[in-house]
Amino acid sequence: MRIEFLEAGVTYEGRAALHPLTLTLTGRRIGIIGLNGSGKTTFARLINGLTKPTTGKVRVNGRDTLDDQAAVTADAGYVFQSPQNQIILPILKDDIELGLKARGVAKADLAARVEGTLARLGIAHLAERRAHELSGGELQLAALGAVLATRPSLVILDEPTNQLDLKNRRRVAETIDALDEDVIAISHDLATLSSFERVLHFHEGRLVGDGPAASVIAQYEAMNR
Amino acid sequence: MQSLYVEGNTVLHRLPAGLKLGSLIAFSIAVFVSGSLAFLGALLVLAASLYFALPMRPRQAFARLVPIGAAILLVGGFNLIFSPWQVAAVSVLRLSALMFLAAAITAATPVPAFIDTVTRFAMPLERAGLLRAADIGLAVGLVIRFVPDILQRYHAIHDAHRARGIRFRPSGAIVPLIILTLRDADSIADAIDARGIRGGQEKRKTK
Numbered sequence: 347m348r349i350e351f352l353e354a355g356v357t358y359e360g361r362a363a364l365h366p367l368t369l370t371l372t373g374r375r376i377g378i379i380g381l382n383g384s385g386k387t388t389f390a391r392l393i394n395g396l397t398k399p400t401t402g403k404v405r406v407n408g409r410d411t412l413d414d415q416a417a418v419t420a421d422a423g424y425v426f427q428s429p430q431n432q433i434i435l436p437i438l439k440d441d442i443e444l445g446l447k448a449r450g451v452a453k454a455d456l457a458a459r460v461e462g463t464l465a466r467l468g469i470a471h472l473a474e475r476r477a478h479e480l481s482g483g484e485l486q487l488a489a490l491g492a493v494l495a496t497r498p499s500l501v502i503l504d505e506p507t508n509q510l511d512l513k514n515r516r517r518v519a520e521t522i523d524a525l526d527e528d529v530i531a532i533s534h535d536l537a538t539l540s541s542f543e544r545v546l547h548f549h550e551g552r553l554v555g556d557g558p559a560a561s562v563i564a565q566y567e568a569m570n571r
Numbered sequence: 572m573q574s575l576y577v578e579g580n581t582v583l584h585r586l587p588a589g590l591k592l593g594s595l596i597a598f599s600i601a602v603f604v605s606g607s608l609a610f611l612g613a614l615l616v617l618a619a620s621l622y623f624a625l626p627m628r629p630r631q632a633f634a635r636l637v638p639i640g641a642a643i644l645l646v647g648g649f650n651l652i653f654s655p656w657q658v659a660a661v662s663v664l665r666l667s668a669l670m671f672l673a674a675a676i677t678a679a680t681p682v683p684a685f686i687d688t689v690t691r692f693a694m695p696l697e698r699a700g701l702l703r704a705a706d707i708g709l710a711v712g713l714v715i716r717f718v719p720d721i722l723q724r725y726h727a728i729h730d731a732h733r734a735r736g737i738r739f740r741p742s743g744a745i746v747p748l749i750i751l752t753l754r755d756a757d758s759i760a761d762a763i764d765a766r767g768i769r770g771g772q773e774k775r776k777t778k
Contacts (some may be wrong), residue, residue, distance in 0.1 A: 444686075
């Protein structure tokens with residue numbers, strides 16, 4: 347994975363949600379921390395192409411998010427903060443198939459792709475279940491499954507453990523840890539990010555910390571004591 | 572994230588979605604072509620029989636029809652004020668028959684089957700360069716999918732009023748309901764974009 351921010355910034359109605367920044371992200375596990383409204387989600391949405399930069403450019407594996415959004419979206423899966431808004435169809439299997447059909451996966455391959463993805467996450471038994479019947483942890487894994495099924499090389503997770511109890515938080519954190527794909531995770535759960543190789547710290551729309559997890563998390567905690 | 576689909580294995584469940592939607596179109600034409608009370612009454616009985624034959628508890632079956640049923644009665648009431656009773660009866664029978672058949676087909680057809688069928692029906696329009704068939708299928712599927720969510724939100728607003736000791740008036744729920752629905756629509760649109768559901772063919776990854 348190689349993500350390049352080239353003086354990329356976002357301004358909403360005259361207010362800078364993210365001040366222009368230039369940096370390159372490589373590596374398998376990158377964490378993002380910061381207070382609410384600090385620009386974390388804007389930064390992550392720029393990578394998937396969900397938010398367009400109002401200045402500068404963002405490139406994912408060499409592709410510009412403005413010029414080649416479909417390819418960027420296919421390469422960089424995005425799991426939202428509220429999984430209930432990510433799952434579009436009520437039955438889990440149908441929802442995952444919807445994403446696969448849109449990517450032109452052959453009808454004959456759909457069942458195997460769904461089954462394989464859910465088995466990988468340990469939730470194969472939920473395939474025929476309705477999303478509203480699932481627990482918070484199961485729903486989060488289901489949303490992750492819907493993204494993984496399309497085989498992105500990078501998964502962006504926006505506060506994946508935010509709404510979960512301790513048991514489900516651990517379960518989701520372990521699943522994320524075991525993913526083969528590269529991961530960029532926004533989280534307030536600092537323990538989850540402590541094993542990440544690089545952490546970015548945002549504050550009031552600016553990148554104020556970038557480095558190994560331990561030092562950036564320590565800086566974040568010191569700033570918000 | 573409720574669903575209007577009801578699990579089951581009735582004749583209606585087993586029929587192809589295309590045939591069901593085609594029948595609904597033919598049925599709609601029939602009820603609006605005819606003004607005969609007897610004929611419309613017979614169609615209403617037929618549609619209601621199909622609906623109540625579905626594996627739902629009577630309370631659940633009636634609850635689904637309350638919003639549209641109330642609207643039909645309102646239309647009937649206005650007709651009764653301004654027109655002869657026969658006109659009011661015809662409009663109530665027409666709309667009620669359609670309501671029962673549409674509700675029965677919705678309850679007996681999974682959303683993906685609707686999406687696939689509507690997409691197939693819309694293909695000639697895509698070939699004519701007028702639109703993208705998959706968008707039409709997805710739009711219809713999303714409407715069916717989100718009806719229960721909107722009702723759920725209405726009940727949540729009702730509960731929030733009660734919890735705060737505020738008298739609930741249905742008209743007062745309209746603005747928060749619209750705001751909540753639009754906000755969720757934004758989230759769903761984001762999810763559709765992020766997941767590449769509107770046309771992100773896998774082959775593009777190899778560009």
